[in-house]
Amino acid sequence: MATPAIKGPKRGVSIYSYSGEWGVTMNLEDCFKDIYDMGATGVEILANGHIDNYPQPTNEWMDNWFRLCTKYNITPVEYGHWVTSRLYRGIMELNTEESLRMLKQDIILAHRLGFTVLRTKLGVIDWILTPVRNWREIILGALDLAERYNVCMCPEIHQPTALSSKMVADYVEFIDKYQTKNFGLNIDFGTFQNVWSKDRPPIPGVPEDGSPCSYPHELRALLPYIHACHAKFNNMSEDFQETTIPYPEIIKEFVDGGWDGYFLSEYEGPHKDEPGFVSEQLKRQHVMMKRILGY
Amino acid sequence: MLEYEGVQYKGFRNLYNEDGEAIGFQVGIRLITYRGAWLSQFRFAYVEVDGEKYRADRCTFVVSGVEYTYEETFTLGRVKWPLDEAMIIRVKKPGGLSQGNHTVSALYGEVASYIPGDAGEIDETRTSHGHSEAIGFTREMIIV
Numbered sequence: 001m002a003t004p005a006i007k008g009p010k011r012g013v014s015i016y017s018y019s020g021e022w023g024v025t026m027n028l029e030d031c032f033k034d035i036y037d038m039g040a041t042g043v044e045i046l047a048n049g050h051i052d053n054y055p056q057p058t059n060e061w062m063d064n065w066f067r068l069c070t071k072y073n074i075t076p077v078e079y080g081h082w083v084t085s086r087l088y089r090g091i092m093e094l095n096t097e098e099s100l101r102m103l104k105q106d107i108i109l110a111h112r113l114g115f116t117v118l119r120t121k122l123g124v125i126d127w128i129l130t131p132v133r134n135w136r137e138i139i140l141g142a143l144d145l146a147e148r149y150n151v152c153m154c155p156e157i158h159q160p161t162a163l164s165s166k167m168v169a170d171y172v173e174f175i176d177k178y179q180t181k182n183f184g185l186n187i188d189f190g191t192f193q194n195v196w197s198k199d200r201p202p203i204p205g206v207p208e209d210g211s212p213c214s215y216p217h218e219l220r221a222l223l224p225y226i227h228a229c230h231a232k233f234n235n236m237s238e239d240f241q242e243t244t245i246p247y248p249e250i251i252k253e254f255v256d257g258g259w260d261g262y263f264l265s266e267y268e269g270p271h272k273d274e275p276g277f278v279s280e281q282l283k284r285q286h287v288m289m290k291r292i293l294g295y
Numbered sequence: 296m297l298e299y300e301g302v303q304y305k306g307f308r309n310l311y312n313e314d315g316e317a318i319g320f321q322v323g324i325r326l327i328t329y330r331g332a333w334l335s336q337f338r339f340a341y342v343e344v345d346g347e348k349y350r351a352d353r354c355t356f357v358v359s360g361v362e363y364t365y366e367e368t369f370t371l372g373r374v375k376w377p378l379d380e381a382m383i384i385r386v387k388k389p390g391g392l393s394q395g396n397h398t399v400s401a402l403y404g405e406v407a408s409y410i411p412g413d414a415g416e417i418d419e420t421r422t423s424h425g426h427s428e429a430i431g432f433t434r435e436m437i438i439v
Contacts, residue, residue, distance in 0.1 A: 024297050049328075054377075055375075084333065086408040088335050
């Protein structure tokens with residue numbers, strides 16, 4: 001079965017969602033089967049966790065990867081990886097050269113596995129997730145390679161980071177300045193969370209009055225810079241509603257703006273280690289997304 | 296497949312020298328998170344058995360079949376502790392552990408650069424592993 005050529009938001013799943021069962025009750029094929037069952041067609045893996053013998057997978061592992069993608073009709077969408085800035089004791093920000101070594105290694109491996117988007121996780125230096133001070137040098141040093149291998153490096157804009165923050169403005173300025181298609185944004189829907197548990201402890205950077213970090217309408221100007229999204233969710237009710245994040249408003253922005261790409265589900269609620277629990281939550285979320293999208 | 300708990304029952308046994316004398320014991324631990332760690336990111340406080348703590352100076356650490364001292368791991372930024380592999384901790388203890396039941400726990404973690412403020416050694420006043428849920432780090436296990 002060929003992947004339907006839908007232009008618009010498409011449904012996928014990040015293997016992150018299964019992390020409570022990974023290696024204990026589920027392996028890669030189990031995850032792919034589950035994704036296939038919900039009719040989703042894209043996947044995100046976390047390279048450092050889900051690739052055997054990372055960063056040098058065997059040919060056997062590579063063969064199996066492509067076999068699974070074909071068998072379950074899954075497109076490799078996003079390759080999650082880390083530029084590990086605190087790699088050594090006493091060093092809070094790894095130098096540019098070694099950071100680039102790691103990043104380049106991941107660009108090449110991501111391409112070999114068929115991915116086109118990288119969720120490039122840079123180290124942070126404070127409680128509101130400001131990236132390492134040399135992020136521009138690191139990204140700039142990898143742009144040529146990313147272009148050659150046709151991948152886009154995307155930092156994840158994650159709660160408590162707001163779409164209206166200086167961090168996002170800095171990234172957009174960088175993209176505009178270099179006119180690059182190889183650096184962009186991954187938006188994590190947790191930034192739109194507007195319902196909280198009553199006894200929530202304060203989260204640094206999150207408004208204390210219960211309002212969200214970001215509002216869906218703020219997506220509009222950013223859509224051209226967004227290459228993938230983390231469809232973060234915390235709780236799907238039995239009647240297929242996400243109770244903490246305004247999905248209908250979020251999805252409407254992407255549809256109205258003519259955005260084309262993948263929503264990759266990330267379950268962030270409790271009971272992740274309870275066999276089958278996350279699968280049920282994912283299926284409810286995909287019912288919701290399917291209903292909102294109309295396909 | 297791994298066991299769910301941080302401390303693994305599989306692999307828990309005494310270690311012997313060529314003369315058949317028990318020289319210590321070993322126990323496996325796993326990362327309860329969603330990504331593997333580079334060995335330079337590994338942090339270890341102790342293995343505790345029946346109230347006695349065995350710290351890094353009495354332990355070695357086996358990853359993918361290779362045995363390291365704790366100090367050696369500090370510089371191993373290109374050697375991986377895979378997410379789906381138990382690390383075996385070998386503990387020096389002349390005579391090994393006695394036959395029967397033991398309460399075994401371990402305190403360890405890994406550094407995450409993308410989490411604010413997470414830089415250093417394990418805070419032993421906290422009962423849980425840095426960023427994972429506080430589950431399965433203590434188990435009742437039998438030495439045969």
